[in-house]
Amino acid sequence: MTDAIAYERIGEIAVLKAQNPPVNALGFDIREGLLAGIERAEKDGVKAVLIYGDGRTYFAGADITEFGKPPRGIFLPDLCARIEASPLVVVSALHGTALGGGLEVALASHYRIAVPSARVGLPEVLIGVMPGAGGTQRLPRLIGVEASVDVITSGRQVGAKEALALGILDRIEEGEPREIGLAYTQELLDSGATRRPVSEMPAPEAVDFDALYDKVLKKGRGLLAPAVAVRGIQACCELPFDAGMKRERELFMELMDTDQRQGMIHAFFSERAVSKLPELKGIAPRALASIGVIGGGTMGAGIATAALLAGLPVVMLEMSDEAAEAAKGRIAGNLQGALKRGKISEAQFTQLTEEALTLATDYDALSDVDLVIEAVFEEMSVKKVVFGKLDAVCKKGAILASNTSYLDVNEIAACTSRPEDVIGLHFFSPAHVMKLLEIVVADKTALDVVATGFALGQRLKKISVRAGVCDGFIGNRILATYRKAADHMVLDGASPYQIDKALTDFGFAMGPFAVADLAGLDIGWAVRKRKRAEGMDPRDRDSEYMDKVCEAGNFGQKTGKGYYVYEAGKRGGTPNPEVTDLIAAERAAKGITPRAFTDDEIVTRYMAAMVNEAAKVVGEGIARRPLDVDMTLLFGYGFPRYRGGPLKWADMEGLDKVLATIKNGAQEDDYFWEPAPLLEKLVAEGRSFDDLNKE
Structure with a gap:
């Protein structure tokens, strides 16, 4: 025995x-x-x-x-x-x-x-x-x-x-x-x-x-x-x-x-390792008895729903009584879904909507909460006004969090008298469903605030990933690059619909253009306008055909038309012929002769762009480990779990092969396809991304 x-x-x-x-x-x-x-x-x-x-x-x-x-x-x-x-x-x-x-x-x-x-x-x-x-x-x-x-x-x-x-x-x-x-x-x-x-x-x-x-x-x-x-x-x-x-x-x-078994095992262990940070060992999180949420739109309502389901009382702040009631309706709608699935009882539904949820239109209502998450419009000037008011009314030790998707959390923190209490908590929509939470750590964020962010993520049953500050953090920064690779292929001859199909065949839950329709085309449009206003590098290829779709008030699924046309009662959409015409017109205006792309070529270029940017994110310390990137893409961006994540995929594909694709792309566009120094270093040393996970 x-x-x-x-x-x-x-x-x-x-x-x-x-x-x-x-x-x-x-x-x-x-x-x-x-x-x-x-x-x-x-x-x-x-x-x-x-x-x-x-x-x-x-x-x-x-x-x-x-x-x-x-x-x-x-x-x-x-x-x-x-x-x-x-x-x-x-x-x-x-x-x-x-x-x-x-x-x-x-x-x-x-x-x-x-x-x-x-x-x-x-x-x-x-x-x-x-x-x-x-x-x-x-x-x-x-x-x-x-x-x-x-x-x-x-x-x-x-x-x-x-x-x-x-x-x-x-x-x-x-x-x-x-x-x-x-x-x-x-x-x-x-x-x-x-x-x-x-x-x-x-x-x-x-x-x-x-x-x-x-x-x-x-x-x-x-x-x-x-x-x-x-x-x-x-x-x-x-x-x-x-x-x-x-x-x-x-x-x-x-x-x-099979490679799939390797990918799934990698995902299994990484999911458990991603929230274990050496610097948080022995650091106690701050107490969390209640939270505030500013902004009751889709995102704010989703965050409030997740918190309520986790047993946290929520103060929902909106600009008017009407907006607050509308926010309550969205939250109640989310909770109705939990009720139908048997996750909560009728009595719990009533308790959550009538007792645990407090509606407010005055910032003073947030004076006693332990943590506030703002989910207002994605514009720096708006965020700064909000954080100035929070700095004035929130109690000492309260954590001030931004749900920003792209903006500089250091700049947001600097407009308060307590930058050590400021952190980014980037939820993914719908926030009560999506598993990923990017915890964005600014330069002056206190360690116990970081620990509290991870404790909140655990309580909300999220996969929490630490991210540093840059435009888009981990996920959206990488997304911007591989999405741009797709846009380049469209200008050069592929159709958005061929690209979407090639990538769903690869295993993605949705292709990038269907995802854009789901998220709302106005989001990408706002980012493009912001970057143009800030001054784009003249070597950076830009495309404008979707601006015209947005200018006509078409923002994807929520308006019924975007890359695809959506009909009531029908699942999915059909290709929008107007988009095809706009692409053809832009190619002609730019003197581009379209060429054919195979599905394999689409996947290879798309993945190479993703891996290259991910390697830059790790090399710069925005993500501490390759597995942080992998878990971000798995849980927030529909990356196929059985491939383990983009950097695990790259290891299995062969880093030398991926680097060769990048260098081949650099022959026609050396600005976009600039190889990541970390990727070049790993290839030269015969090492893998997984080696870095083990360090």
């Missing part, structure tokens, strides 16, 4: 207790301990074995840190087979989570009982692989093909009540897992229950797996793991159990060798 599994005999029952905190991951010690425990029980003269987890959970999953390393000890599939083959009655008592390998161990047991709060699932597709220890072979035998496809290809967690209804669990009982497990096991023995191996149950009838594979692949926008998992379920239906297990393992290993 290993220390990770404790053995105890109680009458005719051998009890195996997992004690490998914090999540009882199925690493080497746990696997060896379970094997030894089963073997000892069989020699001990007992009739049954109870397996449960100490602490907060049953086995929460495989030990992901072992992925890609030389195997040690018994493989999990072999362990599950050994548990199931035991001549004793094997029962698992579940609490917390039984995920991935954890659920596979439970499925290898003959009976399963759980507390009502337990959750189960096979989330392997979320890290680019599929169940590899019998999940695709045992689960369909218990719950059928349709339910198995749903559970396995989504990777979702299933609550105990649903798991019981599906047939994954045999019983739910209140109480401690040890006690309910012992009582249930004794009841089984008293009733004369025998072993009940899932592997010996009949397989479900086969369905049209080719069609199912295609459907799942399309839904995943190119993510392979869920579709390959369908082939595992197919093996369950079409092959004997042992042959199905062999096929599952072959499919699992195929996925282990």
